[in-house]
Amino acid sequence: MSLLEVRKVSKSFGKLQAVSELDLSIDEGEVRCIIGANGAGKTTLFNLISGRTRPDSGQVVFAGEEISGMRPPQIVRKGLSRSFQVSNYFPNLSVFQNVRIAVLSRMRKSRIFYWPVSRLGPVNQRVTEILENFNLLPLAEVIADKLSHGDRRKLEISLVVAQEPRMLLLDEPTAGMNSTETESTIHLIKNLVTKLGLTLLLTEHDMKVVFSLADKITFMHYGQVVCEGPPQEIKANADVKEIYLGGEVC
Amino acid sequence: MLILEVANIDTYYGKSHILQDVSLKVNQGQIVALLGRNGAGKTTTMRSIMGLTPARRGVIRFKGEEIQKRKPFEIAHKGIGFVPEDRGIFPDISVLDNLTIAAKNSADGQKRWTLEKIYHYFPVLDRLRDNKGQNLSGGEQQMLTIARTLMTNPDLLLLDEPCEGLAPQIVNQVLFGLIKGLKDKEGVTILLAEQNARFCLGLADWGYLLDKGAIHFNASAADISANQEVQSKYLSL
Amino acid sequence: MEFSYFIYQLIIGLSYSMLLFLIASGLTIIFGLLNIPNFAHGALYMLGAYFTYFFLHSLPGVSFGIALVLAVVSVGLIGAFLEYVPLRKIYERSHALQLLMTFSFILILDDATKYFAGTDFLSIAIPKLMDGSITLPGDREMPVYSIFIIACGLVVAYLLWLGLYKTRLGKLVQAGTANKEMLSALGINVPRLFTLVFILGSVLAGLGGGLAGPLKAVSVGMGETVIITIFAIVIVGGVGSLKGAFIASILVGELNTFGVVFFPSFAMAFTYILVIVVLLTKPEGLFRTK
Amino acid sequence: PTLLRAANKPIKFGQLNTTSGIMASQGVPAMRAAQIAQDIINQAGGIMGRKLELVQEDDQVKPSVGVRKFRKLVLEDKVDFVFGTNSSGVGLACVPLANEFKKIFISTSMSDKYTGANCSPYVFRIGESTCMASKASAYCMVANAPTVKKWAGINPDYVFGRESWDFFKQGMKDKNHPVEYVKESFSPFGCQDYKPYITALLESKADGVFTSLWTGDLINFVKQAKPFGFFDKVKAFVNNTTAVATSIGLGNEMVPFWGEARYYPFYRDSELNRQYISMYQKKFGGYPAADTGAECFASVVALKLAIEKAGTTDTPKVIAALEGLEFEVPEGKKWIRPEDHSGIDEVVLLGKFHHDPKYPFWVYDPKTYFTVPGKEIAMPLSQTGCKMAKP
């Protein structure tokens, strides 16, 4: 059964049709990767799904329920979380606190006003675990604003993972990470998928990541799906080669 | 000929001591790579050269002139251009304005880059010329950042992670050629930090290895590519 | 109400509106471009009036026009100093802190004025050329000076529109406000740019003060009596929008005029009611630029 | 020995007035006037051989600050008496403190409330009240502009303005002068644009206009009304709080209208008045123009005389001495009505401004001097509602 279904969704900005009549269907437990040239409409699609922008027309259905038109917090509560292409975190809070916000939300502890947050054992426990997974523990007390670019990217991903969603949207998760970090992130994501049965939708320009993660790839161009299929098939596709991959110089 | 010389600089963010006694040399017309893990200090080195996070100690010479005490805009006028990793697009003005707002001739009065030439490499920017900066996609912004700096006709270009967010086709067919062309045809010197090691080492003549804010190693790009030990120790390739 | 009386009030209201616009335009520029909510804008307005008085009475044979120009230049210099020394330190800080700093300017400028000019009220005469009034149908008088103010408002609006939105300057400042570091790395002397803009805003405040002089008791603290109205105009119009400030000035001016005619007992609340109504329907003002 | 030292200690008067912000134009001259009184008294040997020392504080026209400063004066500075305030808001806020600390407080603002239902043995209002000023204005108009029958009012939109307007109408009634009120308008404090009020007044075709606008508000009004030919179209324009400060402020922009001032420098030709003016000019330059200044001067003088009469600074005795005290101040003779502690001038003066080359600003035309005996226009005891307690 498909968990997420995007039906004939369109969004235009002025004259520019960023996403047009796009259909997409993602099964529970699947890892789907969307690739496409810069400006193809990938981030816009993510915005439409996650409630950041409203579609001009069409529907987004998640777990059998229409979510287009809902506000982001509601969508997140339904189990659909996203990361951002440009790191989007809490600059004046420590790395630990950053992740703790996500965990508080996840554990429904965010409304407690009568008990110190530092005394919520399970919450802090969980935060430590997540930071450990992302190799961020040594930076736990660093104010997020002072992180290097790559570390910010890691924090970005850990914020989404901390929400333990049913489905995860990752917008270029490994951009800016060095190759070790990229590898360990891939590893981590794989683990999440297998362990929790998570469904994953991601975009990436790093083909290594794409091919080592994706069950299925969707190739987008000018706001539309051009082709869709298993990695090998897409890799071989002439359009993809021509428009997207270019010659293999590097 | 030596165009940039960084001699024993120490740089701090507030009280944290980031760069420790960093020295490097770049010859005219060379591409020099700064290599290192996340948080190694690559960006900080570039910011120090640009005067954005001035070094507290040490000397930076550009074309033989000390610039470590200069303001960023003065340094820019001397001929250094900076493409930052976080793009720094001006969000409220159009793409065209982003490109032209600070456009200037090179320090010796040459005008190597025009809008036409930019649009030749990045046709998207032409198409989007009236869009506001903040409305571009990630990759489009990256292109704009590179293009915007080129419009200032720098003699030395500091490129911080230029490939991030760009589709492979752009990286391989446009950016690679562009940088090569800058070096070969225009004699522009380039200091490059890039996680995409293949791209980086494919272009560079020389490489410096940074770790924890200090230079640990420097060698020709070919040597580094060949040196497995260095790669696994500092770059984890 | 007679139709002619209605038109008459409309014009009367417009003269107040344009005076407000002269002051508000400077604030919307400083606030919109530099992102500094300059609470001391009213104090600069006051200085405009004081300087005009000073030049008019201390230099022999100086006409109102020349005194006004000298005053505007002086206020511009003071603005330059304020920007150059203290304000420059807090561009990256919160609005609240910037408000507090510009509040401290008020205290300093007010007391300095009190020290140099005393606490007595001062009075600037309406320039000879513009004294008196023309008679409109229905035996109603329209003061020439009020018409002059309307003309000044329109001219300033036009010049600003030309100078700010048709030139590179406006865009440069917008870029600099969003990312100062990047703009300077591209070779622009951002601090100097910001000083220029602040001077421009101050000059407009000074001009407003000088022009208001003949209509007001020139006194210490006269800035505080207008500053909230001016902020309300800037916010209602949309921060940074010249068009917004223009329209909002007209709204506030006319509302006060007609409000006094129809609902005099709510006079104190007109501006605030307008703010509430506009912001509840348009949370970012009428014409937000960003 | 302690007694001796106490005897040589200065007597301290605390003063509260506004010296910052927009009301500084009122408060600064008030502080200065009191300093002149201090100088005159100390030069003449002080009070019973003891020096008079003023402790002056800025109340910032804020009642909460006034209260804090009152406490400071009494508890920290240990003053023996307190006087002052420019606004009745601050002054009335000090009344409970005067009672609490059992200290005499002489108010220099105009409200009739100090001497009304909440009157207190410790509290005095020494100068003219709103009632006196407004009624005097009405009487003057009845006498000088009897043909003006269509009256209108423009008054500040707060307690003082509303009371002024009511007392003005009351004054007209007292004189059985039949008039019609064609327009009453109230403008907010600090109003910047009077043009709509001005055009509405003109539109009402009123012949006479009464106003209790004051300080900057009055100047703004006059400056904005003048180009409309307002003062030609309106036959009588009278104001109940026109200190000379207004005509100084307006300079050559002044227009001929009727004013009533609590203190007018050029009417009374007394030794004290001459001394006051010349010392003020020598020390500060300019004329002692603000009327609160004269009230502050009067407060100091009254306290001095009362202390000497009582022979002590002991509060209840000084209160007793103040009650019924008759004394001379620059503006003339005053008497303190014992029953409600209201100061009552021998005469209240009005006049019509004109240009006189002898003075650098417009002054009353001596031909138009109009006086009303204070007792005639003071609020009758039966109406004050004051039941004075024992200290």
Added chain:
Amino acid sequence: MPPKPQNLKNPIIWFFASLIVLWAAPLFLPTFYVYLITEILIVSLFAVSTNVLLGFTGLLSFGQVAFFGSSAYAVSLLIKGTSLPFAASFFISVGMSALAALIIGLFCMRLRGFYFAILTLAFSQIFFVVVYKWTSLTGGDDGIVGIPKKPFLFFNINGPDAYYHFVLLVVMVSLALLYLIIRSPLGEVLQAIRDNSERTEFLGLQVRNYRLASFVIAGTFGGVAGALFAPFQGIVTPELLHWSHSAEPLMISLLGGMYFFFGPIAGAVIFVFIKEWITGFTEYWMFWYGLLLMLLIMYLPGGIMGFVSEHLKRGKDDSR
């Protein structure tokens, strides 16, 4: 290492230690200083409550004064006009300001940044105008004079020392509650909203509700401060509701350090003393005060606590 769970004992010890010291203060201090400290306590509470919005939620509000002032008026009217015991009047007034905060908050929550600030200012000015003009109820600009200090429950709070002790207790308890709120998950979420409200939404939290909660918390405790202030002064005047009065707690928070819970308290102590001192010695106090403010902002932009904490940190670093 993750931050160690903060030791809760410390704040509790601090709480009781300062309570005891302050309780005993009137034994050593002249009455005027008892008054001054009473005022500092009330102002501190007002500033701390305002800072819940400013420093911890990132909302610049000029509306606090409406809740402070309306509570002060309500308590005065109830004390003077009814026979209700003071405790009842007190809680009714506080409840009313909480309700007012809820209603105004609902309107204002859509707005951001300076637009929010000006809207709250407009609302509070409407309160001001109502109080100023409703002379029959509020006495207009003359205000309500002579508000007695009726007993609170069984405690006589008349007299400077007794009222001081009453204020001390109420303020300390309120501050403790506010401290707990700031340190609680709710407080942390508020700080997250201050930093990045969009991201907070994408973590599944309804930013608007939390902002509203913060607005109501601030309004309620602002109301407590107002209800303490009225009997303390013995009068209430419209000045308490004027927007310029709302600048005071903001200023105090900024001076003290708005990112610190104790910032506004430090600010209040220094603000009240400095102002008292400067206004005493010159007619041109505004000039010196303004200059001091300007220099403080130029050189201590993080406020007093920001400065202190930086120095403490440096000390620690050196000792390592």
